[in-house]
Amino acid sequence: MLKIALVFLTGLFFLSLRPYCCGCSNILVVPMDGSHWINMEIILRELHIRGHNITVIHSAKSWYIPNNSTFYTSITRRMMEDEADKNFYNKMVLKVMECRKSWTFMHTFCQNDLIGSMLGQGNKILAGATAEILDDPVFIKKLQDTKFDLMLTDPGLPIGALLGSYLKLPMVFNVRWINTGEAHFTIAPSPLSYVPVSGSELSDQMDFLERTKNLLHYLHNLAQQHFIINPHYSDLLQRHFPPGSDLMSLQLAADIWLIRTDFVFEFPRPTMPNVVYIGGFQCKEAHPLPAELEDFMQSSGDHGVVFMSLGTLVSALSCETMEAIAAAFARLPQKVLWKFVGEKPSSLGNNTLLVKWLPQNDVLGHPKTRAFVAHGGTNGMYEAIYHGVPVVGLPLFFDQFDNILRLKVRGAARMVEAGSLTEESFLEALKDVLETPSYSNNMKRLSQLHQDLPMSPMDTAVFWIEYVIRNKGAAHLQAAGFSLPWYSYFCLDVAVFFIIITAAAIWASVTAYRNLFCHKSRRKRKAE
Amino acid sequence: MLKIALVFLTGLFFLSLRPYCCGCSNILVVPMDGSHWINMEIILRELHIRGHNITVIHSAKSWYIPNNSTFYTSITRRMMEDEADKNFYNKMVLKVMECRKSWTFMHTFCQNDLIGSMLGQGNKILAGATAEILDDPVFIKKLQDTKFDLMLTDPGLPIGALLGSYLKLPMVFNVRWINTGEAHFTIAPSPLSYVPVSGSELSDQMDFLERTKNLLHYLHNLAQQHFIINPHYSDLLQRHFPPGSDLMSLQLAADIWLIRTDFVFEFPRPTMPNVVYIGGFQCKEAHPLPAELEDFMQSSGDHGVVFMSLGTLVSALSCETMEAIAAAFARLPQKVLWKFVGEKPSSLGNNTLLVKWLPQNDVLGHPKTRAFVAHGGTNGMYEAIYHGVPVVGLPLFFDQFDNILRLKVRGAARMVEAGSLTEESFLEALKDVLETPSYSNNMKRLSQLHQDLPMSPMDTAVFWIEYVIRNKGAAHLQAAGFSLPWYSYFCLDVAVFFIIITAAAIWASVTAYRNLFCHKSRRKRKAE
Incomplete structure (x- = not known):
């Protein structure tokens, strides 16, 4: 039973x-x-x-x-x-x-x-x-x-x-x-x-x-x-x-x-x-990472890990930009996990691991992840929100500028122009996001609200x-x-009708007034 | 375990x-x-x-x-x-x-x-x-x-x-x-x-x-x-x-x-x-009716029951209207359950039961209920939709006219003017709703959609x-x-700005054209 x-x-x-x-x-x-x-x-x-x-x-x-x-x-x-x-x-x-x-x-x-x-x-x-x-x-x-x-x-x-x-x-x-x-x-x-x-x-x-x-x-x-x-x-x-x-x-x-x-x-x-x-x-709880990646994450200690990915369709940043990014990463106390395709930058630090592919959702959901350097694609932004990870945005095209802006005005992201990026400007933005608690706190608040749904x-x-x-x-x-046709949708036909009615009423009043006035003055003149 | x-x-x-x-x-x-x-x-x-x-x-x-x-x-x-x-x-x-x-x-x-x-x-x-x-x-x-x-x-x-x-x-x-x-x-x-x-x-x-x-x-x-x-x-x-x-x-x-x-x-x-x-x-499954009411509902046989209620705040219909309603009810093959306060109409038929109070939701949810004669208050309308009962509306004030209209245009209600109601007009509307299957079918479709919710x-x-x-x-x-202030909300300030810019551009073009034209014609005249 x-x-x-x-x-x-x-x-x-x-x-x-x-x-x-x-x-x-x-x-x-x-x-x-x-x-x-x-x-x-x-x-x-x-x-x-x-x-x-x-x-x-x-x-x-x-x-x-x-x-x-x-x-x-x-x-x-x-x-x-x-x-x-x-x-x-x-x-x-x-x-x-x-x-x-x-x-x-x-x-x-x-x-x-x-x-x-x-x-x-x-x-x-x-x-x-x-x-x-x-x-x-x-x-x-x-x-x-x-x-x-x-x-x-x-x-x-x-x-x-x-x-x-x-x-x-x-x-x-x-x-x-x-x-x-x-x-x-x-x-x-x-x-x-x-x-x-x-x-x-x-x-x-x-x-x-x-x-x-x-x-x-x-x-x-x-x-x-x-x-x-x-x-x-x-x-x-x-x-x-x-x-x-x-x-x-x-x-x-x-x-x-x-x-x-x-x-x-x-x-x-x-x-x-x-x-x-x-x-x-598409967001979900993070699964455990492969052993090698997990070891790398844990090796970061209290500083944690910065994770960078610019999506799958683009590998177009110039060599100078890549070098500047790598050099800035090398100056961080954090470890850096960089989803990277192409020639390895010469300025790469010992703290940075380049990988061709990794499970983005699981990395973002890892407790050691401190910041996400991203191009601002919608999927990545929602994953960052879901896991409460603040963003350093390097938008490249389409909606990516608008996307990063939406997190920026909520105090959960910084935006860096990829075209004019220097080692110093990128490092400053990174340090700001990593060291100012409000970025992380604001993203955690967004995460909490995002997941607070009836279904x-x-x-x-x-x-x-x-x-x-x-x-x-x-x-x-x-x-x-x-x-509806557009002019009816916006009630423009009704507006024109009102304008005609009003104009006709004004015209009729003015005409009536004039006639009356002229009539009176004509009668006055006649009387004189 | x-x-x-x-x-x-x-x-x-x-x-x-x-x-x-x-x-x-x-x-x-x-x-x-x-x-x-x-x-x-x-x-x-x-x-x-x-x-x-x-x-x-x-x-x-x-x-x-x-x-x-x-x-x-x-x-x-x-x-x-x-x-x-x-x-x-x-x-x-x-x-x-x-x-x-x-x-x-x-x-x-x-x-x-x-x-x-x-x-x-x-x-x-x-x-x-x-x-x-x-x-x-x-x-x-x-x-x-x-x-x-x-x-x-x-x-x-x-x-x-x-x-x-x-x-x-x-x-x-x-x-x-x-x-x-x-x-x-x-x-x-x-x-x-x-x-x-x-x-x-x-x-x-x-x-x-x-x-x-x-x-x-x-x-x-x-x-x-x-x-x-x-x-x-x-x-x-x-x-x-x-x-x-x-x-x-x-x-x-x-x-x-x-x-x-x-x-x-x-x-x-x-x-x-x-x-x-x-x-x-507020709508819910119908509970069983008190024994006396249940007997009355069952006594209606295949014809079923018409249920009438005009809400709780009003007892203002004239005696003539009440008599016309009662007389129309008396000519129906259905039984009629009427939530009624006041003097009993003399034209009341044997098929009509007057009651001072009854559980409206349970009556509307009863399988014998065929139509709801209602004033069109919102609560009653949602209960009628929930239970799929078509409506004959006798709206009296406020939003009741609008409410009945919403069901009428969906083919689930008829509206009768309380002020000009006669026995014949009311009977015709009642018979229409009771005998034309589309009213009931449309209301059942609304009921199905209304209850098809994720939560x-x-x-x-x-x-x-x-x-x-x-x-x-x-x-x-x-x-x-x-x-935003209303003029900014509707972008009227921007519109005025555009109008001024356009007017200025037109004025500048006309002035430039005139100057040029006058200059040329002056030179021509001089040359002649």
Whole structure:
């Protein structure tokens, strides 16, 4: 009897830990490559464990997405990766560094132009790839016959959103970037007085000039969207979608937006009922390190370890910068663990260990880790927050400047310009973060708030994906405003109506007054 | 061993059902009376069970809030109830009915005027009551000495928000109404093109004229706030709060807004990171009915039962209306259960049972209940949604018209005008709801969506209350825009700057062109 009760209660306990599964559904996935895939893969593994059948469409030449997997069926199609320049990211870093030599107020616009031109090229290839799919009736028939229950996609590039709309599938976005900026700029009202535009390197506390810059950035991004991205899709939309469809209206039809954001990191801003936050869902408790690494960590004594990693796509810092970094590290009492690819710097100190790969989450979660020298990629920033490790940021491109800024204004990071980095400036920033307790304390407070949730971000993500499957969408959470033309959305037609009414009333009053006045004065004159 | 494991797992199971408690905190509560207290009481009982000490400030002449309670300490102070007219609500119903005889486009403004005048009177009394508290140093000292950890208040009337701000307490709102409308109008951007203003009786699908009406309603409410409500507090704010404080800035300092809304009911609209939805948190599974009532329900056979209740505060329908309702009920094949106070209608049929009080939630959850004839109070509407019972609405005042409209546009309710109700019109609406399956099906779909949540609304409410206590606030979830002056919030200063720059550029170009042109033509003339 006791045994039965035990089994029953064990079952109840594990059931109560996670929402119920809605059975084996067919999920079609169009992910993004690179670090975005790391996010998608974790969710897909979880969905697979819960019994869902997963089909992933990706490029055969993908950087990160394997063609053979135990947890999804692979469909390979031509994608952006098939035509990408392998040295693209390194070239981009050099161009960004060039931009940052210009006047501070202007360099963000220069960087945005680079991103705009990159988006233009990428979307041109993507639009072609999407057209190939939609123009292939055999492939489309195969997809339709599979009777998918859901399109799960990262809409950073719009192929998934277009395909999901075309197949009329309920749709969930796993998103942080869409169109020319952060996801909220597409789905929610974003007052420009306190919501900094992506790429502007502004915080939510802006003075008059900063608000002016923010508005200019918004207009800049809007122009990029209309003149650089949208034109690539116009032919495709005309041929395959109902009249009047545009890229944004198809994106706004997504049922749930799982935004990879948490407000301990992002500045608080308006949101929408069909937005769900899963920022940091990939973070987890640290596992023990391999013996060799553990010995190195322990050898640091009370000083602890500084951990440096600049992500996986870039090895573009100049030799001088690498030497300066190595020399600064050599002057620290801490040990340094540096994820490093390339030629070993000559100024490397005895305290520094270079490794080609290491388990980043486990190193960040190690009690000896004192600071994280990072490029500011989103995944790394959430791992740093999760484990409460303060950051010295060396942002290189894209959102990395904005990301480091978000931790900087919360007193949990310092930012160093990679282009003008010297041994002294880097050492000063390192020492500041290592020796001023507030950096560590502020990051620990962020960590505490980030983990104080009613439900883990991963369980939240899975719940809402299954919610859309079992309810065949979530139309009741979508705002009606999305279907309005822009002039109606902003009530400009009503405003014009009011102006006309007011002008007519003033004109009528003035005319009536004049007539009356003239009439009286005419009568007076006559009387005289 | 097995026994120990059993006890351990049982403990784990129950722990995992709810978020952890943060210990015995002191919570100061300023509730609202009437049906609002029903909502607050349920949360307070839950907080009491979880070990928190609760102190409630209320009027000794309260309608609903007992002076003696097992789960809170009572502090009685002069409040609005001390000066309220007991027949107020019945008089209000008659005035609203008078309003509704006017032109449809205008009657919502007439009703809003009534509410505005009521809010003016209420806030005058409230401002006096608040001043009495803040001017009483002994009382304030007593509150300060108790070292409260949190102010939990329903900000429908602002005394709690003012007192909480004065005592510098972290603050949680249990809210649906604040100032002159629904909570979102104070805390979140509300685009007037698809967010209907409270009291406008509009849906989220508005044509041009309706959007015009919506904008007028917004301006009407804004004027009421500025000219009818705010002036009562200006002296108080000047004497007791930092310079520049106004009612809205103190309200916007609340850490978490527990809004009693769910988007199966409310139209989807922008929201904010510190808004948490707990709509329908008071709903629960139906308990068995008392034997006599159960017999009555069962006697209805396959036809089932129609349940009618117009809430607790009103008994103002005219005798003719009551007779028409009773006569219509008498012609139904269903049995009718009518929560009724007053003289028995002469046209009452044998199928109708009048009762003074009954457990509404249990009747709505009974499998024999086929329709709910209701005035449209929020609590009743959420109970109807929870149990999937379609509604025939007889709204009388306040938000009841808007509430019924929300179910009507979802095909789950019919609305009947109480002022012009006849036996035939009421019977037609009743038969429509009882005999057309879509009403019941739509309400069952709403019920399914309403209950499909990762966590119960009550657990959500308790989690966020304890979150604010253990983190001593939630400042990181508050948008920075709240502290900006209105012209900066809307970037009007930047817009003026742009206009001046553009005008200057045009002027400079025209001047340069003229000078150049004149110069050239002068030279030409000279040359000739």
